[in-house]
Amino acid sequence: MQIKTIHEVLIIGGGFAGVQCARDLAKRKIPNIHIRLLTNKSYLEYYPAIYQVVLGKSPLQSCLPLAQIFRGLNVEIVYDTAINVDLEKKEVQGLSGTRYRGDYIVITLGSQTTYFNIEGLEKLSFNFQSINQAIRLRDHIDAMFVDAHTMEQDELLVALHFVIVGGGPSGVELAGELSEHTRTLARKYKIEESMVTIDIIEGNPRVLPRLSQKSSHLARKRLNSLEVNLLNNRYLVKK
Numbered sequence: 001m002q003i004k005t006i007h008e009v010l011i012i013g014g015g016f017a018g019v020q021c022a023r024d025l026a027k028r029k030i031p032n033i034h035i036r037l038l039t040n041k042s043y044l045e046y047y048p049a050i051y052q053v054v055l056g057k058s059p060l061q062s063c064l065p066l067a068q069i070f071r072g073l074n075v076e077i078v079y080d081t082a083i084n085v086d087l088e089k090k091e092v093q094g095l096s097g098t099r100y101r102g103d104y105i106v107i108t109l110g111s112q113t114t115y116f117n118i119e120g121l122e123k124l125s126f127n128f129q130s131i132n133q134a135i136r137l138r139d140h141i142d143a144m145f146v147d148a149h150t151m152e153q154d155e156l157l158v159a160l161h162f163v164i165v166g167g168g169p170s171g172v173e174l175a176g177e178l179s180e181h182t183r184t185l186a187r188k189y190k191i192e193e194s195m196v197t198i199d200i201i202e203g204n205p206r207v208l209p210r211l212s213q214k215s216s217h218l219a220r221k222r223l224n225s226l227e228v229n230l231l232n233n234r235y236l237v238k239k
Contacts, residue, residue: 005032006032006033006034007032007033007034007103007104008033008034008036008101008102008103008104009025009033009034009035009036009102009103009104009106010036010038010092010100010101010102010104010105010106011035011036011037011038011106011108012038012082012085012092012105012106012107012108012109013038013039013107013108013109013110014037014038014039014040014041014044014066014077015044015045015108015109015110016044016047017108017110018037018039018106018108019037019044019066019069021106021108022035022037022070022073022075023069023070023073023075026070026073026074026075027073029074034074034076035074035075035076036075036076036077036078036100036102037066037070037075037076037077037078038078038080038082038092038094038100039066039077039078039079039080040079040080040081040095041066041079042065042066042067042077042079043063043064043065043066044063044064044065044066044069045062045063045130045131046062046063046064047062047129047170048169048170049061049062050062050128050129050130050131050134051128051134051170051173051174051177052177053128053131053134053135053138054128054134054137054138054141054174054178055138055177055178055181056138056181059131059134059135062131062134063131078094078100080094080095080096080098080100081094081095081096082094082095082109083095085105085107087105090102090103090105092105111129113127113129118236118237118238119238120238121236125165126140128170128174141181141182141185142185144159144160145160145182145185145186145188145189145191146189147159148160148189148191148195149189149190149191153192153195156191156192156195157195157197160182160191160195160196160197161196161197161199162178162182162196162197162198162199163199163201163236164178164198164199164200164201165201165236166200166201166202167200167201167202167204167206167207167208167209167230167232168207168208168209168210169208169211171200171202171207172200172207172208172219172223175198175200175223175226175228176222176223176226176228178198179198179226179227179228180226182196182198183196197229198227198228198229199228199229199230199231200223200228200229200230200231201231201234201235201236202230202231202232202233202234203233203234203235204232204233205232205233206220206232207219207220207223207230207232
């Protein structure tokens with residue numbers, strides 16, 4: 001009797017690419033393959049919604065459990081962090097010390113924030129590419145208003161000045177929601193709402209440059225109504 005060879009497919013990374021790859025392969029129901037997803041989280045961070053965490057919404061709204069995503073699909077989820085990949089041996093070493101083998105290894109490790117060699121930007125700015133980063137920014141915004149409660153008017157104009165670098169979907173969504181959120185915080189701490197300034201710096205002539213002209217126009221109109229300042233054709237540089 002002929003023994004069927006099982007081909008191991010090892011996918012590193014539980015983000016959008018890794019999850020979609022595993023789902024697509026599982027749905028094809030290819031004979032004699034074993035699909036294993038190696039990730040350090042039990043959930044998929046839904047990036048388009050992470051900005052809501054910055055504004056005080058529950059992190060659970062931006063987390064999709066992997067067990068639920070792969071329910072009914074033949075995908076093994078292994079919780080570990082890849083620290084080394086040996087393509088010649090077709091082997092991946094995990095932080096736990098376990099070595100994982102794959103006849104086919106798919107690397108989907110996501111991306112990192114680019115600071116464009118602007119000195120000091122990484123240290124002084126906040127980003128929200130993960131739930132933890134969003135919570136850190138949320139806490140910082142809350143602390144800004146707590147501290148501002150005791151400041152003089154000229155200090156407030158500087159302390160409550162928000163600068164969002166990038167007029168893409170995340171930047172535009174954050175700016176719009178932040179306008180409403182900061183008004184709520186201002187009322188809570190009895191601060192004049194006009195003391196809050198929100199700017200978007202975008203190097204392109206319009207916000208949402210990858211979308212249609214109509215989308216950009218509607219976004220600009222909405223942001224203007226929320227008193228968000230749009231600084232197009234501008235770039236952030238070291239002073």
